[in-house]
Amino acid sequence: MTRQLNKNTLLNAVDIEKLCDAAAREVDIEVVQETGSTNADLMSRLPLLQRPVLRVAVHQTAGRGRAGRPWLTVPGGMLTFSLAWHLPQAPQNLLGLPLAIGVALAExxxxLNQNVQLKWPNDILRDGKKLAGILLESAAASEGGTWIVAGIGLNLQVSDELEAQVGRALADAPWLAQMDRNLLLAQLLNALASALQQFAGHGFSAFLPRWNALHAYANQSVHILDHGQILHAGIALGVDLLGCLVLQTEQGQVNVLAGDVSLRPAT
Known part of the structure; x- marks a missing residue:
């Protein structure tokens, strides 16, 4: 059986801006019908940017996830966008930023009554399945600090064909798919703009307890995989101030840096 995709994918930059809070109104909003990757588009323009930019694509043909993995999309079935933003911190002080962005999106x-949780380091889960993912890229800014580009893919309605391509069950949000897309995107941008302002002033400390409150695998047995091989096994306690996963193993406590490793529940 194939789920019917909602064709109401109309997005308009002016309409999105009208629905934004003050902080989000400082962002230049761009809507395109199709592009390869909104993250790649913005990363290529960072040296020229003067203001934050939100770039939204109805369809991405070369979307990317962590470690260069492809992010497959269906036109109209997902919300895919990237936000370029300047932060005062140096790149090495942004380790907790992907988690902070996850908190903002999840909250x-x-x-909107989606009952989501967070999977370390950068996935949003609904009913244990992936609803959204975050790809964070950055570059040192010539004026000091760092330009970051946060790419977000949010499943709204997922076809059975896409699940077959991905090779696992995915979560979607049919109720959100019925929302006005401009309103949905404005609410997400409001949350992101507020979170990035907060991170600029306080770093990850402002988000640490909020992330742990949304932790999908809190106090559960998990495996940390590196290229498919088990690197660590233990109980997931939460995250620390650097955004590392705190794992209680048989050998003692281990703080795992995100990098290219993945978390899986132990079976």
Whole structure:
């Protein structure tokens, strides 16, 4: 059986801006019908940017996830966008930023009754399945600090064909798919702009307890995989101030840096 995709994918930059809070109105909003990757588009323009930019694509043909993995999309079935933003911190002080962005998105989605949780380091889960993912890229800014580009892919309606391509069950949000897309995107941008302002002033410390409160695998047995091989096994306790996963193993406590490793529940 194939789920019917909602064709109401109309997005308009002016309409999105009208629905934004003050902080989000400082962002230049761009909507394109199709592009390869919104993250790649913005990363290529960072040396020229003067203001934050939100770039939204109805369809991405070369979307990317962590470690260069492809992010497959279906036109109209997902919300795919990237946000370029300047932060005062140096790149090495942004380790907790992907988690902070996850908190902002999850809290926003939960105000829309989505009941989501966070999977370390950068996935948003609903009913144990992936609803959204985050790809964070950055470059040192010539004026000091760092330009970051946060790419987000949010499943709204997922076809069985896409699940077959991905090779696992995915979560979607049919109720969000019925929302006005401009309103949904404005609410997500409001949450992101507020979070990035907060991170600029306080770093990850402002988000640490909020992330742990949304932790999908809190106090559960997990495996940390590196290229498919088990690197660590233990109980996931939470995250620390650097955004590392705190794992209680048989050998003692281990703080795992995200890098290219992945978390899986132990079976």
């Amino acid at each position: 926003c989605l939960n105000t």
